[in-house]
Amino acid sequence: MKKSVLFFILCLLTAGAFAQKAKVTGKVTNTKNEPLASVTIRIGGAANGFTKTDIEGRYSFSVDAGKKYSLVVSYVGYKDKNIDDINPKTGDETVIDVVMQESSDKSLENVTVKSASRNNGARGETVNALISFQKNTNTVASVISAEAIRRSPDKNTGEVLKRTPGASIQDGKFLIVRGLAERYNLAMLNGIQLGSTEPDKKAFSFDLIPSNMIDNIIINKAFVPELPGEWAGGLIQVNTRDIPSKNFFSLQAGTGFNTQAIGKDFYTYQGGKTDYLGIDDGTRSLPGSYTTKSAFDALSSKDKATMGSQFENIWNPTVNNGLNRLNGQLQMAGGFTAKLKGSAKLGGIFGLTYNKTARYLKSTNSGFNFIGNGSFTPDFHFNDDKYSTDILWGALGNVTLQLNNNNKISLKTLFNINATDYTTIRTGVEGNGNALLDSSRGYEMSFKQNTFWNSQISGEHNIKPNVLKFKWYGSFSLLDGYVPDQRRIYYLKNNSVANSPYTLLLSNVLSQKSGNRFYQNLSDYIYTGGGDLAYTFDAFGSKQTLKGGYMLQVKDRLFDAKPFSIYLPRDNAALRLLSPDKVFAPSNFGDGSVNSNMLAFDAIKGNLYRYVANTILNAGYLQFDNQFGSKLRVIWGARIEDYDQLVGSTKKSDPRFNNTRVTDVLPGINATYKLNNLTNLRLSASQTVVRPEFREMATFQYYDFDLNASVQGLPTLQRTKVTNIDLRYELYPGSGEVFTVGAFFKYFDKPIEMIYNFGSGGASVFNYANPESATAFGAEIEFRKKLDFVSALRNFTLQANGSFIRSKVKDSNLFLDRPLQGQSPYLVNVSLLYDLEKQGLNATLLYNQIGRRVTFVGSLDQPDIYESSRPVLDFQITKKLAKNKAEIRLNIQDILNQTLYYYQNPDGNTSLDKSKDPFRLTRKYGTSFGLTFGYNF
Numbered sequence: 001m002k003k004s005v006l007f008f009i010l011c012l013l014t015a016g017a018f019a020q021k022a023k024v025t026g027k028v029t030n031t032k033n034e035p036l037a038s039v040t041i042r043i044g045g046a047a048n049g050f051t052k053t054d055i056e057g058r059y060s061f062s063v064d065a066g067k068k069y070s071l072v073v074s075y076v077g078y079k080d081k082n083i084d085d086i087n088p089k090t091g092d093e094t095v096i097d098v099v100m101q102e103s104s105d106k107s108l109e110n111v112t113v114k115s116a117s118r119n120n121g122a123r124g125e126t127v128n129a130l131i132s133f134q135k136n137t138n139t140v141a142s143v144i145s146a147e148a149i150r151r152s153p154d155k156n157t158g159e160v161l162k163r164t165p166g167a168s169i170q171d172g173k174f175l176i177v178r179g180l181a182e183r184y185n186l187a188m189l190n191g192i193q194l195g196s197t198e199p200d201k202k203a204f205s206f207d208l209i210p211s212n213m214i215d216n217i218i219i220n221k222a223f224v225p226e227l228p229g230e231w232a233g234g235l236i237q238v239n240t241r242d243i244p245s246k247n248f249f250s251l252q253a254g255t256g257f258n259t260q261a262i263g264k265d266f267y268t269y270q271g272g273k274t275d276y277l278g279i280d281d282g283t284r285s286l287p288g289s290y291t292t293k294s295a296f297d298a299l300s301s302k303d304k305a306t307m308g309s310q311f312e313n314i315w316n317p318t319v320n321n322g323l324n325r326l327n328g329q330l331q332m333a334g335g336f337t338a339k340l341k342g343s344a345k346l347g348g349i350f351g352l353t354y355n356k357t358a359r360y361l362k363s364t365n366s367g368f369n370f371i372g373n374g375s376f377t378p379d380f381h382f383n384d385d386k387y388s389t390d391i392l393w394g395a396l397g398n399v400t401l402q403l404n405n406n407n408k409i410s411l412k413t414l415f416n417i418n419a420t421d422y423t424t425i426r427t428g429v430e431g432n433g434n435a436l437l438d439s440s441r442g443y444e445m446s447f448k449q450n451t452f453w454n455s456q457i458s459g460e461h462n463i464k465p466n467v468l469k470f471k472w473y474g475s476f477s478l479l480d481g482y483v484p485d486q487r488r489i490y491y492l493k494n495n496s497v498a499n500s501p502y503t504l505l506l507s508n509v510l511s512q513k514s515g516n517r518f519y520q521n522l523s524d525y526i527y528t529g530g531g532d533l534a535y536t537f538d539a540f541g542s543k544q545t546l547k548g549g550y551m552l553q554v555k556d557r558l559f560d561a562k563p564f565s566i567y568l569p570r571d572n573a574a575l576r577l578l579s580p581d582k583v584f585a586p587s588n589f590g591d592g593s594v595n596s597n598m599l600a601f602d603a604i605k606g607n608l609y610r611y612v613a614n615t616i617l618n619a620g621y622l623q624f625d626n627q628f629g630s631k632l633r634v635i636w637g638a639r640i641e642d643y644d645q646l647v648g649s650t651k652k653s654d655p656r657f658n659n660t661r662v663t664d665v666l667p668g669i670n671a672t673y674k675l676n677n678l679t680n681l682r683l684s685a686s687q688t689v690v691r692p693e694f695r696e697m698a699t700f701q702y703y704d705f706d707l708n709a710s711v712q713g714l715p716t717l718q719r720t721k722v723t724n725i726d727l728r729y730e731l732y733p734g735s736g737e738v739f740t741v742g743a744f745f746k747y748f749d750k751p752i753e754m755i756y757n758f759g760s761g762g763a764s765v766f767n768y769a770n771p772e773s774a775t776a777f778g779a780e781i782e783f784r785k786k787l788d789f790v791s792a793l794r795n796f797t798l799q800a801n802g803s804f805i806r807s808k809v810k811d812s813n814l815f816l817d818r819p820l821q822g823q824s825p826y827l828v829n830v831s832l833l834y835d836l837e838k839q840g841l842n843a844t845l846l847y848n849q850i851g852r853r854v855t856f857v858g859s860l861d862q863p864d865i866y867e868s869s870r871p872v873l874d875f876q877i878t879k880k881l882a883k884n885k886a887e888i889r890l891n892i893q894d895i896l897n898q899t900l901y902y903y904q905n906p907d908g909n910t911s912l913d914k915s916k917d918p919f920r921l922t923r924k925y926g927t928s929f930g931l932t933f934g935y936n937f
Contacts, residue, residue: 021062021063021064021065022062022063022064022065022088022094023060023061023062023063023088023094023245023246024043024060024061024063024069024071024086024088024094024096025058025059025060025061025094025095025096025245025246026058026059026095026096026097026098027053027056027057027058027059027097027098028041028053028057028058028059028073028075028097028098028099028100029057029097029098029099029100030078030099030100030102031099031100031101031102031136032136032138032545032625032633033136033137033138035053035055035056035057035058036053036057036075036078036100036466037052037053037054037055037056037057037405037406037462037465037466038052038053038075038405038406038462038465038466039052039053039057039059039073039074039075039100040052040073040074040075041053041059041061041071041072041073042071042072042074043061043063043069043070043071043072043086044069044070044071044072052405053405054343054345054402054405054408055402055405055406055407055408055460055461055462056408056460058245060245060246063088065088066087067087068085068086068087069086069087069088070082070083070084070085070086071083071084071086071096071098073098073100075100077102077103077543078100078101078102078103079100079101079102079103081098081100081101083096083098095245099136102542102543102627102630134730134738135680135730135732135738137218138224138625138633138635138670138672139220139221139222139223139224139635139670139682139684140220140221140222140670140682140684140726140728140742141218141219141220141221141222142218142219142221142782143216143217143218143219144216144217144218144219177219177221177233177234178221178233178234178744178776178778178780178803178805180232180233180746180776180820180822180823181233181820181821181822181823182204182822183690183693183752183822184231184232184233184690184722184822185204185231185233185234185235185236186204186228186230186231186234186235186236187204187236187238188227188228188235188236188237188238189238189239189240189414189454189456190238190239190240190412190456190458191237191239191458191473192454192456192473192475192477192528193228193230193528193551193553194454194477194526195477195479195524195526195555204236214238214239214240214241215239215240215241215242216239217236217237217238217239218236218237218239219234219235219236219237220234220235220236220237221233221234221726221744222668222670222682222684222686222724222726223235223666223668223684223686223687223688223724224623224635224637224668224670225621225622225623225637225638225639225666225667225668226532226547226549226621226623226637226639228551228619228641229619229639229641229664229666229687229688229689230641230688230689230690230691231688231690232688232690232720232722232724232746232748240396240398240412240414241333241335241349241351241396241398242349242398242400242410243335243337243347243348243349243398243400244335244336244337244347244349245337246337247335247336247337248333248334248335248936248937249332249333249334249335249936249937250331250332250333250334250934250935250936250937251331251332251934251935251937252329252330252331252332252932252933252934252935253329253330253331253932253933253934254328254329254330254889254930254931254932254933255326255327255328255329255930255931256326256327256328256928256929256930256931257325257326257327257358257928257929258327258357258358258359258360258925258926258927258928258929259897259926259927259928259929260359260360260361260362260924260925260926261325261358261359261360261387261926262325262326264360265319265321266319266320266321266325266358266360266387267317267318267319267320267385267387267423267425268317268318268320268387268389268421268423269314269316269317269318269423269445270314270318271283271284271421271447272284275389275391275421275447276356276391277391277393277417278391278392278393278417278418278419278449279417279419279449280447280449280482280484283312284312284447284484284485285484285485286519286562287307287310287311289307289310290307293562293603293610296603297603297605300592301591301592301593301600301602302591302592302593304592304600304601304602305589305590305591305592305598305599305600305601306589307601308564308566308589308599308600308601309586309589309599309601310586311485311517312485313581313584313585313586314445314487315443315445315487315489315580315581315583315584316443316579316580316581317387317423317425317443317445325358326358327355327356327357327358327928327930328354328355328356329353329354329355329356329930329932330352330353330354331351331352331353331354331934332351332352332353333349333350333351333352334349334350334351335347335348335349335350336348342404343402343404343405344401344402344403344404345401345402346399346400346401346402347399347400347402348397348398348399348400349396349397349398350395350396350397350398351395351396351397352393352394352395352396353392353393353394353395354391354392354393355390355391355392355393356389356390356391357389357390357392358387358388358389358390359386359387359388359389359390359925359926360385360386360387360388360926361384361385361386361388361923361924361925362384362385362923362924362926363383363384363385363386363921363922363923363924364381364382364383364384364919364921364922365380365381365382365384365426365428365706365707365708365920365921366378366379366380366381366382366918366919366920366921367379367380367708367758367764367920368758368904368918368920369431369758370758370861370862370863370904370906371861375906376906376918377431378431378436378918379430379431380428380429380430380431380436380440380708381428381429381430381436382426382427382428382430382440382442382708383426383427383428384424384425384426384706385424385425385426386422386423386424386425386706387422387423387424387425388420388421388422388423389420389421389422390418390419390420391417391418391419391420391421392416392417392418392419393416393417394414394415394416394417394452395413395414395415396412396413396414396415397411397412397413398410398411398412398413399411399412405462405465406461406462406463406465407459407460407461407462408459408460408461409457409458409459410456410457410458410459411455411456411457412454412455412456412457412458413453413454413455413456414452414453414454415451415452415453415454416451416452416453417449417450417451417452418449418450418452419447419448419449419450420447420448421446421447421448422444422445422446423443423444423445424442424443424444424445424705424706425442425443426440426441426442426443426444427439427440427441427442428440429495430492437494437495437496438492438493438494438495439492439493439495439502440490440491440492440493441490441491441493441502442488442489442490442491442514443487443488443489443490443580444486444487444488444705445486445487446483446486446487447483447484447485447486448481448482448483449481449482449483449484450479450480450481450482451478451479451480451481451482452477452478452479453476453477453478453479454475454476454477454478455475455476455477456473456474456475457473457474457475458471458472458473458474459471459472459473466536467535467536467537468533468534468535468536469533469534469536470531470532470533470534471531471532471533471534472530472531472532473528473529473530473531474528474529475526475527475528475529476525476526476527476528477524477525477526477528478523478524478525478526479522479523479524479526480521480522480523480524481520481521481522481523482520482521482522483518483519483520483521484519485517485518485519486516486517486518486519486520487516487517487518488512488513488514488515488516488518488705489504489514489515489580490504490505490513490514491503491504491505492505501577502577503573503576503577504575504576504577504578504583506566506567506568506576506599507567507568507571508567508568508569508570509567510565510567510602510604511565511567512563512565512604512702512703513703515565515566515567515584516563516564516565516566516703517563517564517565517566518561518562518563518564519561519562519563519564520559520560520561520562521558521559521560521561522557522558522559522560523557523558523559524555524556524557525555525556525557526553526554526555526556527553527554527555528551528552528553528554529551529552529553530549530550530551530552530619531549531550532547532548532549533547533548533549534546534547535547540626540627540628540629541629542627542628542629542630543627544624544625544626544627545624545625546622546623546624546625547621547622547623547624547625547637548620548621548622548623549620549621550618550619550620551617551618551619551620552616552617552618552619553615553616553617553619554614554615554616554617555613555614555615555617556612556613556614557611557612557613557614557694558612559610559611559612559613559694559698559700560609560610561609561610561700561702562603562609563603563604563609564601564602564603564604565601565602565603565604566584566599566600566601567599567600567601567602568597568598568599568600569590569592569593569594569595569596569597569600570594570595570596570597571597572597572598575588575597575598575599584599589601607649607654607656608699608700608701609700611647611648611649611656611694611698611699611700612646612648612649612650613645613646613647613648613694613698614645614646615643615644615645615646616643616644617641617642617643617644618641618642619639619640619641619642620639620640621637621638621639621640622637622638623635623636623637624636624637630674631673631674631675632671632672632673632674633671633672633673633674634669634670634671634672635668635669635670635671636667636668636669636670637667637668638665638666638667638668639665639666639667639668640663640664640665640666641663641664641666641689642661642662642663643661643662643663643664643691644659644660644661645659645660645661645691646658646659647659647694647697647698647715648697648698648699648715656698656699656715658697658715662719664687664689664721665687666686666687666688666689667686667687668684668685668686668687669684669685669686670682670683670684671683671684678731678732678733679729679730679731679732680728680729680730681728681729681730682726682727682728682729682730682742683726683727684724684725684726684727685724685725685726686723686724687721687722687723687724688721688722688724689719689720689721689722690719690720690722690752691719691720692717692718692719692752692768695713696713696714696717696752696768697713697714697715697717698713698715699712699713699715700712700713701765704766707764707766707921708764709756709759709764709765709766710763710764710765710766711765711766711767712765712766712767713767713768714767714768714769717752717768717769717770718750718770719750720748720749720750720751720752720770721748721749721750722746722747722748722749723746723747723749724744724745724746725744725745725746726742726743726744727742727743727744728740728741728742728743728780729741729742734786736784736786736797737783737784737785737786738782738783738784739782739783739784739785740780740781740782740783741779741780741781741782742779742780742781743777743778743779743780744776744777744778744779744780745775745776745777746775746776746777747773747774747775748773748774748775748776748820749773750770750771750772750773751770751771751773751774751809751820751821752768752769752770753768753769753770753771753809753820753821753857754766754767754768754821754856754857755767755768755769755856755857755858755859756856756857756858756859756862756865757859757860757862758859758860758861758862766856769857771809771810771811771814771816772810772811772812772813773809773810773811774807774808774809774810774820775807775808775810776805776806776807776808776820776823777805777806777807778803778804778805778806779803779804780801780802780803780804781801781802781803782800782801782802783798783799783800783801784797784798784799785797785798785799795834795835795836796832796833796834797832797833797835798830798831798832798833799829799830799831799832799833800828800829800830800831801828801829802826802827802828802829803826803827804825804826805823805824805825805826805827806819806825807819807820807823808820809821818854818857818864819853819854820854821854821855821856821857822853822854822855823853823854824850824851824852824853825851825852825853826850826851827849827850827851828847828848828849828850829846829847829848830846830847831844831845831846831847832844832845839880840879840880840881840884841877841878841879841880842877842878843875843876843877843878844875844876844877845873845874845875846873846874846875846876847871847872847873847874848871848872848874849869849870849871849872850869850870851869852866852867852868852869852910852911852912853866853867854866854867855867855902858904862904863904863905863906863908864904864905864910865902865903865904865920865921866902866903866904866905866910866912867900867901867902868900868901868902868903868912869912870898870899870900871896871898872894872896873894873895873896874891874892874893874894874895875891875892875895876889876890876891876892877889877890877891878890882935885935885936885937886933886934886935886936887933887934887935888931888932888933888934889930889931889932889933889934890929890930890931891929891930891932892927892928892929892930893927893928893930894925894926894927894928895927897924897925897926897927899922899923899924900922900923900924900925901914901919901921901922902919902920902921902922902923903917903918903919903920904917904918904920905917906918
């Protein structure tokens with residue numbers, strides 16, 4: 001009994017001692033944002049207060065809480081830095097990131113900084129270090145930290161990115177930088193170049209990556225040779241979370257709703273048992289009797305009709321007003337770090353996230369026949385109600401082994417499934433000659449599943465610490481797009497005949513518009529490998545760096561679409577009067593003969609519905625990073641990219657065969673002049689390239705129900721060469737504050753644009769073209785300012801950025817003189833942040849707006865289609881609970897909920913006039929409310 005009491009007392013004492021511990025961690029970098037290894041860190045007043053930074057420049061101390069400490073950071077060739085008044089609290093992690101100045105820099109003496117303990121607030125030194133990345137980066141760039149992501153209501157990377165200077169999001173996932181369309185941007189994940197995630201356009205879908213898995217995002221706006229050269233607007237580097245400084249586990253759960261999806265009928269259709277995972281369980285699969293395209297084509301008409309009767313007979317939407325209209329999210333994350341023998345350590349982080357979002361998109365879809373002199377006649381007008389359930393879930397696993405302070409090997413894997421299950425109900429009228437005489441009623445039901453997998457292995461080796469450094473990497477990425485059994489059905493009613501009924505649109509012609517069942521498989525396999533070697537030496541009284549590297553990337557695509565059509569060899573008026581749930585019953589299928597008036601079934605044939613593609617990219621670069629005195633830094637060099645692309649078929653005898661190979665030399669120079677320790681002046685010039693994507697060159701033609709038009713590629717499409725010039729002034733007046741103003745110019749040789757070719761009755765086609773040239777120039781301004789100079793506003797911080805851009809496309813043959821497709825004349829982001837650190841309360845109000853832009857280029861008498869300006873206002877408030885271990889968060893997105901208009905100007909005036917400009921499309925999204933609760937164990 002006494003032993004038990006003594007053991008219990010010992011446990012209490014041990015727990016008490018443990019509870020009084022705290023951690024001091026951080027990262028040490030130089031003014032070039034390079035991590036410094038083997039830097040000596042001393043904490044005054046702490047037992048065993050001595051350590052050295054590892055290969056990433058990181059360090060960690062365990063100290064007694066409730067005491068004040070001082071930090072001394074020293075390294076040969078750099079000025080010592082002293083940081084006082086570090087006051088860590090029990091169980092807290094005080095993060096002190098440090099930026100070291102070279103000893104040759106006479107602008108600063110050894111620095112002493114007053115710091116405060118972190119208690120879920122900002123420390124002066126660390127905030128300086130966060131902003132110092134933008135201040136000291138080797139090019140024009142913007143940075144989004146994990147803290148900024150946490151303070152926004154954004155669920156995925158796409159929503160986060162629209163907050164950055166000069167950036168906006170299209171369709172909720174495609175990034176527009178400096179007003180340039182999504183095709184002019186490039187994405188990287190943990191330093192690995194990614195490809196397009198879309199089967200029908202050159203774009204990376206940033207909604208694939210959940211925001212809680214991100215450590216930081218860097219948006220480069222000027223090219224440096226060490227980075228890929230296939231972009232012109234922005235290079236977006238997404239870095240996922242890495243090794244934690246201590247073991248942790250966190251859990252977050254939430255719910256919410258969209259105002260348009262709640263409180264009214266919500267239409268769905270019968271799906272599979274695993275739809276909640278974004279995975280089709282086989283419910284939508286082809287019948288078991290189907291094997292291959294060639295085997296199906298060899299069947300008799302009767303056997304084809306028999307197979308058509310074996311598909312699931314689900315064509316009629318049903319009302320589902322259950323809990324599926326509520327949004328839900330669940331996030332779990334954990335990490336560990338363990339010391340091994342000597343200075344070696346092993347660490348990892350793992351995350352799992354799940355988001356379900358129910359949306360109701362209320363829209364209109366119209367087409368017009370323009371006949372000159374500003375006049376037009378309507379061809380069709382539809383009201384589309386789209387009910388969708390979006391699933392985004394994924395997992396992340398990163399493990400890193402540090403063999404010692406100079407060698408590190410990492411394994412990183414990201415897996416995501418992004419799926420949407422939707423039902424669109426279409427009602428409206430369409431033309432019969434020049435009059436809207438026919439009422440229409442149509443349905444589209446579809447399930448789209450995208451699977452994204454990326455695995456990486458990389459190594460960093462300080463062969464000689466802070467002198468010779470070698471990095472290597474290898475990566476495999478898989479993007480699998482699957483569309484099983486997309487269904488379309490369409491009815492017409494002749495309004496010129498009294499009491500005319502709705503009749504199903506079916507004839508003896510195979511069609512993608514009605515009675516259509518569509519299957520699509522797309523698989524992209526991307527293999528990447530490469531390495532970089534950096535050598536730092538002393539010259540001109542400062543440290544200089546010579547860097548070189550090589551990258552090989554191979555990308556393979558397999559694309560296969562299977563469009564099937566249900567048709568009537570001979571008309572059957574009685575059959576076409578049946579409702580959707582009855583007309584395609586198995587008993588209504590006949591023998592498929594030409595004289596039958598029962599349903600027949602066949603595939604829409606042609607080699608346009610299948611293609612293969614391959615690219616081989618060999619890239620090498622040489623880059624100098626020169627420091628001339630304490631004021632001038634110049635990064636210059638060149639990158640060579642050899643690009644071999646094959647689209648269509650591997651057989652030269654196949655008319656789809658298209659093989660091109662181009663080698664580009666891409667020079668770049670970035671000069672930064674430090675006017676003083678708070679001010680930079682940057683000048684950048686470079687040559688980059690933007691290549692056409694597989695889909696843009698493939699002859700595959702697909703009918704898009706939302707656009708009521710088809711999309712087709714152009715095999716002769718050429719790459720775009722872009723000349724870039726940037727000038728920027730930067731001021732960093734105080735801790736956590738920044739002011740920048742800049743200008744840029746771009747010249748495009750053969751830009752790539754999407755052209756709208758009008759055709760009546762849904763026969764319109766979108767395809768691609770290369771105008772001769774285009775120019776874009778603009779100005780950007782950004783600032784972050786604490787409002788503590790006014791006593792009543794001392795807890796507020798104001799952030800704002802704006803871009804103002806002019807662009808022009810020129811082609812002497814086509815007589816073009818208009819803005820570049822996707823370009824906005826202005827972009828504005830404003831954020832007002834409120835913090836009560838001691839109470840654990842913060843709130844953020846965010847405003848975003850872009851100017852009207854050309855979404856689709858017109859042709860002949862068809863005017864360009866513009867997307868109107870639309871303000872977006874978001875709000876979030878967060879409260880810490882349970883001694884800062886718990887958090888509750890309320891967010892509201894798109895408070896204003898204004899309609900988005902896509903319009904045309906028959907009078908040539910590009911401004912929106914709602915009283916007379918015809919609307920090609922309109923969209924209304926609703927306001928979303930979310931409530932989440934999180935706990936850190």
